Amino acid sequence: MRRPVVFIVMPVRTAVIIGIILLLGVVIYALEIAVVTTVAPIRDVVSGRTVAIDAGHGGPDSGARGKSGVIEKDINLHIALELRQLLGRAAVYTVMTRESDHDLIEDGEDITGSRKRTELERRASLVNSKSPDIFVTVHANSFPEPQWSGAQVFYNPQSAEGRRLAVHIQTELVSRLGPNTRKARPADIYLLKRVNAPAALVEVGFLSNPREERLLADAAYRERVAEAIFHGIVAYFADSPKSDGAAHMLDDDPGNTWGIVTKAGALASPLTPDSTTLYFGGPTNFDDSLMPEVREIPGLTAMDRTEALAAVLHATIAGPGKDSILQSTIPRGTILRSVRLQGDTASADFSAELVVNHWGGSRSEEMTVYSIVNALTEFAYVKRVELLVEGKPLETISGHMQIEGPLERNLSIVHVRG
Numbered sequence: 001m002r003r004p005v006v007f008i009v010m011p012v013r014t015a016v017i018i019g020i021i022l023l024l025g026v027v028i029y030a031l032e033i034a035v036v037t038t039v040a041p042i043r044d045v046v047s048g049r050t051v052a053i054d055a056g057h058g059g060p061d062s063g064a065r066g067k068s069g070v071i072e073k074d075i076n077l078h079i080a081l082e083l084r085q086l087l088g089r090a091a092v093y094t095v096m097t098r099e100s101d102h103d104l105i106e107d108g109e110d111i112t113g114s115r116k117r118t119e120l121e122r123r124a125s126l127v128n129s130k131s132p133d134i135f136v137t138v139h140a141n142s143f144p145e146p147q148w149s150g151a152q153v154f155y156n157p158q159s160a161e162g163r164r165l166a167v168h169i170q171t172e173l174v175s176r177l178g179p180n181t182r183k184a185r186p187a188d189i190y191l192l193k194r195v196n197a198p199a200a201l202v203e204v205g206f207l208s209n210p211r212e213e214r215l216l217a218d219a220a221y222r223e224r225v226a227e228a229i230f231h232g233i234v235a236y237f238a239d240s241p242k243s244d245g246a247a248h249m250l251d252d253d254p255g256n257t258w259g260i261v262t263k264a265g266a267l268a269s270p271l272t273p274d275s276t277t278l279y280f281g282g283p284t285n286f287d288d289s290l291m292p293e294v295r296e297i298p299g300l301t302a303m304d305r306t307e308a309l310a311a312v313l314h315a316t317i318a319g320p321g322k323d324s325i326l327q328s329t330i331p332r333g334t335i336l337r338s339v340r341l342q343g344d345t346a347s348a349d350f351s352a353e354l355v356v357n358h359w360g361g362s363r364s365e366e367m368t369v370y371s372i373v374n375a376l377t378e379f380a381y382v383k384r385v386e387l388l389v390e391g392k393p394l395e396t397i398s399g400h401m402q403i404e405g406p407l408e409r410n411l412s413i414v415h416v417r418g
Helices: 012-046 072-089 115-130 160-177 190-194 210-216 219-238 264-268 305-318 362-376
Strands: 050-055 093-096 134-141 152-155 199-206 275-281 290-296 336-342 345-350 384-389
Touching (some): 012 219, 050 115, 072 134, 093 115, 115 190, 134 190, 134 362, 152 160, 190 199, 199 219, 210 219, 275 362, 305 345, 305 362, 362 384
Parallel strands (some): 134 199
Antiparallel strands (some): 152 199, 275 290, 336 345
C-alpha cells in the first residue's frame, strides 16, 4: 500500500525565517573553518619561539609624562603585558624584564656609578641569559613640539635582522593604528646594541601630542597597539631569511639610504667665513631627524679655538634662528658651564637642566646629543666630543642611550632636504 505524501504547509514568514536561520548556520560554519585555517598557520610559525619583552622605565624612572599626567612607564607596562598574553596564546615563550612597577635595582642597594646605566646593563644581561629569538622594548615618545605624532620602531644599524624585525612591526603599526608616515629607523640605543638577539625599540606614540596622549591613556587603544606589535612579530617569523642564508632586507624607504647622508658636501659649504652649520629638529611631523641650518656667528674666524667652540654651543642652546622653521633640541634652562679642547677632543660641560628638563623619548635623546656633537665636529680640528653635566661625564639623558667616552660625528641621524 502506497504511503500518502504529507505536505507541511506553513506561513511564508515562517519559511523565510527558517531559511535565514539555515543560511546563518552555513555562514557561521564557513567562518569557523576560515578562523581555524587562519590561526593554525600562525601557531605553526611562532610556536616554541622565545620573545623577550621589555617594558621601558619603571620604579623611580617614570620616563616621559603627558600634560594630563599620564606616565610613560605605566603605558609601557600595560602594552608589554598585553603583548605577552597574545604571544602566550600562540604558544610563544616570553621573557619579561619587569611585570610590575619596578626597575632591576633593589631599594637601598649600594651601586657604583649611574643608576640608569646599571639598570640598563641588568636588563641586557637578563635578556641575553635567556637567549631569546628576538627582543622588543616598548616605550612612548615625546618632543617639545606637539605636532609630532606617530608610532615608530628603531633598530641597531649594524643588525640586518633587527632592521627586518623593526620594518615588520612598523608596517603593522601603520596599517592597524591609522595614518602614520613614520618609517623604521636606525638608532644609537643601548639595549639595541647590547642585546644579542635581533632587537626593536617600539615608540608607541607621542605623549607630547594631545591626540596621542588621549589615545595612549585609553586601555582599549593600548591593547590595539599590543596587537599590532604581535602581528609584526608574527610577520617577522613568517618572513624567514632566504635559503642561501642571506638576510632578507625589506625596503622600507626606497630611494633613500639612511646611515649615509646624501649631499653631505652641502653641509660643509658655509656662506661666509663666519658661518657654520648647526643641527636642529625637523620642522614638521614628516621630518624625524636632525636638519642642518647655516648660522652666521659674527667674528667667528677671529676667535681662538675654544672661544669658537663656546660660541657654537651657545648658538645651539639658543635654538634655531629667528626666521627658521626648525625645532630646538636643547632643553630650556640649559647653561654651558665650560668648554675645553685637548688635542682633537672637545669637552663640553652643561648644567643639570640638560638632563632634568629633557622631554624624553629615544629619538629625541639621540637628537639632543648629536646636535651638539655634529655642530662641534664641523670644525676640522675636532674629531671627538666629550659631554659632561655638572662636571661629570654624561652617561645618559633619558635612559635610552649609554654614552661611553667621547662621541664621533654621526650623520646617520641627519636628513638633508632637496
